[in-house]
Amino acid sequence: xxxxxxxxxxxxxxxxxxxxxxxxxxxxxxxxxxxxxxxxxxxxxxxxxxxxxxxxxxxxxxxxxxxxxxxxxxxxxxxxxxxxxxxxxxxxxxxxxxxxxxxxxxxxxxxxxxxxxxxxxxxxxxxxxxxxxxxxxxxxxxxxxxxxxxxxxxxxxxxxxxxxxxxxxxxxxxxxxxxxxxxxxxxxxxx
DNA sequence: CCCTGATTCGC
DNA sequence: GCGAATCAGG
Numbered sequence: 001x002x003x004x005x006x007x008x009x010x011x012x013x014x015x016x017x018x019x020x021x022x023x024x025x026x027x028x029x030x031x032x033x034x035x036x037x038x039x040x041x042x043x044x045x046x047x048x049x050x051x052x053x054x055x056x057x058x059x060x061x062x063x064x065x066x067x068x069x070x071x072x073x074x075x076x077x078x079x080x081x082x083x084x085x086x087x088x089x090x091x092x093x094x095x096x097x098x099x100x101x102x103x104x105x106x107x108x109x110x111x112x113x114x115x116x117x118x119x120x121x122x123x124x125x126x127x128x129x130x131x132x133x134x135x136x137x138x139x140x141x142x143x144x145x146x147x148x149x150x151x152x153x154x155x156x157x158x159x160x161x162x163x164x165x166x167x168x169x170x171x172x173x174x175x176x177x178x179x180x181x182x183x184x185x186x187x188x189x190x191x
Numbered sequence: 192c193c194c195t196g197a198t199t200c201g202c
Numbered sequence: 203g204c205g206a207a208t209c210a211g212g
Binding site: 022 | 192193194195196197198
């Protein structure tokens with residue numbers, strides 16, 4: 001694959017939206033995240049807000065392992081947050097990066113696990129304690145995507161535990177999902 | 192271990 | 203210009 005205009009456009013868009021390099025790579029296909037990062041740097045859009053701060057720290061360190069490559073630039077990140085502080089006290093400052101992701105995240109079928117066997121529910125409940133309670137943006141291919149709570153409220157999150165290989169859910173959530181689905185199929189309600 | 196971006200350098 | 207290998211960090 002080559003960097004056609006279209007692909008570069010997608011890259012720019014997604015990178016601007018705060019998507020990770022690996023996500024972009026998957027979206028584009030045929031490239032690795034390294035390729036994406038490399039391209040990002042070549043395009044010069046690695047850091048979004050860079051003023052006159054090319055003051056390279058005079059690092060004259062002695063490399064313990066000068067085997068070959070190097071990577072120890074303690075490049076300071078002067079994120080100039082120029083916000084017209086209108087509000088009195090705003091403790092929550094939204095990071096420049098990381099916007100809202102469209103809706104291309106894999107969403108699970110239905111959380112409707114109203115009538116599942118108590119065992120499975122208990123099992124899942126127990127795991128809830130350990131659940132990572134991830135937000136939609138934090139989901140990856142290896143995090144359990146079982147939703148908890150009401151999407152319309154703040155009390156909404158995803159399990160986030162490591163998924164079973166090849167499955168979108170972790171084991172306990174998978175059990176609930178399966179039972180829910182089989183029950184639905186059988187139209188049977190094991191009280 | 193999973194992930195993130197950053198950098199180098201042979202191609 | 204490209205991106206794998208590598209590094210550094212969360």
